Amino acid sequence: MITIENLTKYYGKNRAVNNISFTINDNEILGFLGPNGAGKSTTMNMIAGYLPMTSGKVTIFGHDISREPVKAKLDMGYLPEIPPVYPDMKVTEYLSFCAGIKRIPLGKRKEEINRVMELLKITDVKGKLIRNLSKGYRQRVGFAQALLGDPKFIILDEPTVGLDPNQVVEVRKLIKSLKKDHTVIFSSHILSEVSEVCDRVVIINKGDIRAIDTIENLESKFSTSLALHIKVKGSKSKAASIIETADGVKEILSIDEEGNDIYSFVVQLDGDAEEIQDKLMSDLLGNQIRIVEIFTEKPNLENVFIELINRPVRKDSLEDLLDEIVPESDSSEDEDGEDEEKEEI
Amino acid sequence: MFSVYKKELQSFFYTPFAYALTALFMLLFSYIFANNIAKLESSNKLMFSFTEIFYSIIIFFIFLIPIITMRTFADERKLGTEVLLMSSPLNVAKIVLGKFFANATVFLFMIAGSTLFPIVTEKNGEVVKSQLICAYIGFFSWGLMFIALGMLISSFTESSITAAIIGEIVMFADLFLDDFSRTAFISQYPKIQSVLLAFAAQPRFAYFSQGFIRLSDLVFFATAIIVLLSWTYISIERRRWNRG
Numbered sequence: 400m401i402t403i404e405n406l407t408k409y410y411g412k413n414r415a416v417n418n419i420s421f422t423i424n425d426n427e428i429l430g431f432l433g434p435n436g437a438g439k440s441t442t443m444n445m446i447a448g449y450l451p452m453t454s455g456k457v458t459i460f461g462h463d464i465s466r467e468p469v470k471a472k473l474d475m476g477y478l479p480e481i482p483p484v485y486p487d488m489k490v491t492e493y494l495s496f497c498a499g500i501k502r503i504p505l506g507k508r509k510e511e512i513n514r515v516m517e518l519l520k521i522t523d524v525k526g527k528l529i530r531n532l533s534k535g536y537r538q539r540v541g542f543a544q545a546l547l548g549d550p551k552f553i554i555l556d557e558p559t560v561g562l563d564p565n566q567v568v569e570v571r572k573l574i575k576s577l578k579k580d581h582t583v584i585f586s587s588h589i590l591s592e593v594s595e596v597c598d599r600v601v602i603i604n605k606g607d608i609r610a611i612d613t614i615e616n617l618e619s620k621f622s623t624s625l626a627l628h629i630k631v632k633g634s635k636s637k638a639a640s641i642i643e644t645a646d647g648v649k650e651i652l653s654i655d656e657e658g659n660d661i662y663s664f665v666v667q668l669d670g671d672a673e674e675i676q677d678k679l680m681s682d683l684l685g686n687q688i689r690i691v692e693i694f695t696e697k698p699n700l701e702n703v704f705i706e707l708i709n710r711p712v713r714k715d716s717l718e719d720l721l722d723e724i725v726p727e728s729d730s731s732e733d734e735d736g737e738d739e740e741k742e743e744i
Numbered sequence: 745m746f747s748v749y750k751k752e753l754q755s756f757f758y759t760p761f762a763y764a765l766t767a768l769f770m771l772l773f774s775y776i777f778a779n780n781i782a783k784l785e786s787s788n789k790l791m792f793s794f795t796e797i798f799y800s801i802i803i804f805f806i807f808l809i810p811i812i813t814m815r816t817f818a819d820e821r822k823l824g825t826e827v828l829l830m831s832s833p834l835n836v837a838k839i840v841l842g843k844f845f846a847n848a849t850v851f852l853f854m855i856a857g858s859t860l861f862p863i864v865t866e867k868n869g870e871v872v873k874s875q876l877i878c879a880y881i882g883f884f885s886w887g888l889m890f891i892a893l894g895m896l897i898s899s900f901t902e903s904s905i906t907a908a909i910i911g912e913i914v915m916f917a918d919l920f921l922d923d924f925s926r927t928a929f930i931s932q933y934p935k936i937q938s939v940l941l942a943f944a945a946q947p948r949f950a951y952f953s954q955g956f957i958r959l960s961d962l963v964f965f966a967t968a969i970i971v972l973l974s975w976t977y978i979s980i981e982r983r984r985w986n987r988g
Contacts, residue, residue, distance in 0.1 A: 488754070
C-alpha cells in the first residue's frame with residue numbers, strides 16, 4: 400500500500416500542493432485527475448522522490464521516501480510527464496542503462512529489456528537512436544523504462560499524451576493489464592481515460608483535493624438527480640417559489656436572467672422526471688407564467704468533473720440565488736467571495 | 745555508479761565528441777612541439793623541455809576542459825533526464841562520482857594521446873623520463889581539479905554553453921591568480937596575497953613540472969577536488985529543494 404499524508408509543496412511563496420492525503424491500495428489503479436496546472440506533476444514528482452516535499456510524508460510499501468529513498472525507489476517505476484530519454488542513445492542502450500541504475504542483475508537484464516520492449520511494442524525500433532523516433536515512440540520508450548525490473552508500484556504522469564488514437568488504446572489496455580500484480584497511480588486531464596482505466600479517482604485542482612471516490616460512486620452521486628432546465632417569462636420570484644415548493648424538486652441550482660423578463664432556472668430533481676415536469680408546467684401556466692423552454696439533462700461524468708473543479712462552494716438558499724440577480728444586491732451575504740466572478744446585471 | 749559512468753563514456757565515445765576533442769588537443773600539442781623543434785635549429789642547445797610544452801598548452805587546455813564538463817548536469821536538466829536519475833535507487837553522490845570518473849577518463853584519453861610525442865622523441869634522442877612523469881602527474885591532477893570545477897559550474901545552469909563559457913572564465917581567472925596576486929597592488933596587502941596564493945594552482949604545477957612531487961601539492965589538488973565535488977552534490981540537492 401502507498402500512503403500519502405498531508406503532502407504540501409511550496410515553490411517559494413506559491414503553494415503548489417496543499418495538504419493532500421490519500422492512499423493507493425495494492426493492485427489498484429488510481430486515477431489522478433485535474434486540469435493543467437492543478438499540481439498533478441508536482442505531486443507525482445514528490446511521490447517518486449524527485450522533488451522533496453515542504454511537509455508531509457510519502458510511504459511506499461512501508462518505506463518512507465525521504466528517510467529510506469533507496470529502498471522505496473527500488474520497487475518503483477516512474478514515467479514523468481516528459482519522457483526522460485537521452486536522444487543520443489539507441490533504444491537498447493538506453494534501456495540497458497536504465498536497467499543498470501535500477502539494479503537489475505546483469506544476467507537478467509537482456510531478458511528484462513526484451514520483455515518491456517515486447518510489452519510496449521518497440522522491438523522494431525530497438526536499434527534506432529532515440530532522437531530519430533517520433534514522439535509516440537519516445538513516450539513508449541519512457542514507459543518501457545518505468546516497467547523495467549517489474550516494479551510493484553508504477554507512477555505514470557500523463558502516459559498517453561502525444562500518442563495517436565491507436566496507441567492510446569493500446570497503452571490503456573497495457574495499464575489495465577498491469578493491475579493484476581501492480582499498484583498504479585496514473586495522472587491525466589482526460590476524464591474518459593481515467594474512467595475507463597481506473598478503479599478510483601482523486602480529483603485535484605489548484606493543489607487541493609476535490610474528491611476521492613470510485614468512478615461509479617461519483618457518477619451515481621450526481622446522476623441520480625436529474626437537472627431540469629426551465630426558461631420562463633414572468634415574475635421571477637413567483638416562478639421561483641412555485642418551482643421550489645413543487646413536489647420532486649430537490650433544490651434550485653441556479654437562476655439566470657436572460658433579459659425581457661425571461662429567467663432560466665436549473666433545478667435538481669428527485670424522482671420521476673416526466674411526472675415532475677408535467678406537474679411543474681401546469682403549475683407555472685396556472686400562475687400566468689409562460690414557459691419558453693424546458694428540458695431535463697442527466698449530468699455526465701464530464702459535468703461532474705467540471706463541477707467539482709469549478710464549484711467549491713454551493714449556494715445554500717433560494718434567497719442567495721435570487722439575490723445574485725438583483726442589481727443592488729449586497730454581496731456580503733455570499734460566501735468566499737464567490738460572487739466576484741458573477742456578472743452584475 | 746558504474747551504470748552512470750558507462751553511460752557517460754558512451755556519450756563521449758559513441759559520438760565523435762571525445763575523438764574530436766582529442767584531435768584538437770593533439771593538434772595544439774603538435775603545433776607547440778613542432779615550434780620547439782624549430783627553435784632548436786636557431787639555438788646552440790640541442791634540448792627542449794616537454795614541461796614547457798605543457799605550460800604553453802595549459803592556456804589552450806582551460807578552453808578544452810569546460811567543453812568536456814559543460815554537459816554533465818546542464819544537459820540532464822535540459823533533457824528532463826534528471827528525473828530519471830533522481831527517481832532511481834541511485835543517490836546523488838554516486839551520480840556525481842560516476843560522472844566525475846567518466847570525465848576524468850576522457851581527460852586521460854586526451855593526455856594519453858600526447859604521449860606519442862615523447863615516444864617519438866625517445867626514438868631519436870633522450871627523454872628525461874622521471875621529470876616527464878612528474879609533469880604528467882601534475883598536469884593530470886590539475887586537470888582533475890578543473891573537471892570538478894567544470895562539473896560544479898554545469899550543475900548551476902540548464903544551458904551547457906553557458907556552463908562552458910562560465911567555466912572558461914573561472915579557469916582562466918584561476919590560471920592567472922598567481923600572476924595577479926604578485927602584482928604591486930595586491931603585494932600591498934600581504935594577507936590577501938597569501939590567501940590568493942593559497943588558491944593558485946599554477947605554482948603547484950610548477951613544482952611537478954620541475955620533477956618534484958610534493959605531498960602538499962597532492963593534498964592541495966585532492967582537497968580541491970573533494971571540496972568541488974561536495975559542492976556539486978550540495979548544489980544539485982539544493983536546486984531540487986528550491987526548484988520552481
